[in-house]
Amino acid sequence: MTRVHAFTDDALGHLDAVGVVAALRSGEVSIPEVVEAALARTGAVNGRLNAVAYDDAAGARRRAADPHGGFFAGVPTFVKDNVDVAGMPTMQGADAWEPQPRPADGDFARMYLATGLLPLGKTQLSEFGFSASAEHPRLGPVRSPWDLERTAGASSAGSAALVAAGAVPIAHANDGGGSIRIPASVNGLVGLKPTRGRLAQDASLRQMPVRIVQDGVLTRSVRDTAAFYREAEQVYRNLRLPPIGDVRRPGRTRLRIAVVTEGVGTSASPEVADLTRKTGTLLEELGHAVVETDFPVPESLRDDFLLYWSMLALVSVRTGRRTFGRTWDAGQLDNLTTGLAEHSARHARRLPLAIARLRALPRRTRGFFDQHDVVLTPTLATVTPRIGHLAPTQDYETIIARLLGWVAFTPLFNATGDPAISLPLATTSDGLPQGMMLGAAAGREDTLLELALELEEARPWVRIDA
Secondary structure: OOOOOOOOOOOOOOOOHHHHHHHHHHOOOOHHHHHHHHHHHHHHHHHHHOOEEEEOHHHHHHHHHOOOOOOOOOOEEEEEOOOOOEOOEOOOOOOOOOOOEEOOOOHHHHHHHHOOOEEEEEEOOOHHHOOOOOEEOOOEEOEEOOEEEEEOOOOOHHHHHHHHOOOOOEEEEEEOOOOOHHHHHHHOOEEEEOOOOOOOOOHHHHOOOOOOOEEEEEEOOHHHHHHHHHHHHHHOOOOOOOOOOOOOOOOOOOOEEEEOOEOOOOEOOHHHHHHHHHHHHHHHHOOOEEEEOOOOOOOOHHHHHHHHHHHHHHHHHHOHHHHHOOOOOHHHOOHHHHHHHHHHHHOHHHHHHHHHHHHHHHHHHHHHHHHOOEEEEEOOOOOOOEOOOOOOOOOHHHHHHHHHHHOOOOHHHHHHOOOEEEEEEEEOOOOOEEEEEEEEOOOOHHHHHHHHHHHHHHOOOOOOOO
16 A cells, blocks of 8 residues: 655645645745645645646746735645636546636636635546546546555545645535545545535536535645635625534534434445444544434435436537537547436436436435434445546446445435535544545534534544654
């Protein structure tokens, strides 16, 4: 098992994003120094991680000389390559068209960068974000810095690998089936998928029949995640949701916590189930009321979510030329994208009912969260697979069966719109991070962050640079 990281005695040191802010404000370091350190670190690890989709070092240096304001002013970051950032191409992890710089920031990037975060470029993802492992047929896989033979997990793999390896303290991610929480689990990070509509989003996501995708960040500390949502709320506030506010310390209220080890269509492996129950024991020791139970997941969810997911692939394939221009070449798409599109076309008559059932799911979870404040599950059903296990060069049936066997817990929260956070609370027998996921009722990110701060204090996670 080969670990890779870039932590060293430079302007970034071992600081998280809030720590970098403090160092900048005290004058201990300057924004150009911090940016140069992040660029050097990225260069040191990217050859082995394969995490960067677009390198904008020149633009980062220009921005460092004239940074935006905001709490995070000058803190280096990366943006996942499926949202538009002015002057950078948006390739969505695909090879099917010629890249062109985007003329303006999308709605999410405008909000994200208004917090002061300074982008160094964009990060690799699986094609259109459909796979839980970013293994590009031409460019190669994004590898976990904890073990270069393992996937960095999900479509936000590039962002996760760079944060875990210490290249930057915080990076953008988004999550349509687990792609904030999955790479957080794999790479020993904090990953919060917020409540549906919490943050500003690009128009293409707002127009979905079921808005399963939400944007967010990957960080190494809970306080960084809490600070990001506090600052984002200053830029964009959804008045339909209660504010998250400024979460800085653990909550005092003891919570009713349900422990669940049965996922959507499959159970957690014995090792992962045991790690989940041990986390439940920790919560009990902290004074919370813990009970093992089942989550109200309808038997139809697995098939409904897969059909909806595959519909997104069909739309991407059939509208490719109109969306991406005359250079569009569907022959360059991988087997997972084309297989999902074919699945959708075969079962199109079932889609309206699937959408109706997905839209009805929030009623089920509202009842559950009337009885429980938080639900604890593993983030993923098994330990992290090796590179190649989920490669999109395999036949579709093999890939999709393996994906569904691994990603069995995260999609429910995309369907319901409820918030969920993955924390690196467990370590496998192989010495790899294994995330534990906490979910709550819509709008209750504050509860999750307070509990996460308590758990981080009670059981500090293993660091890659330890």
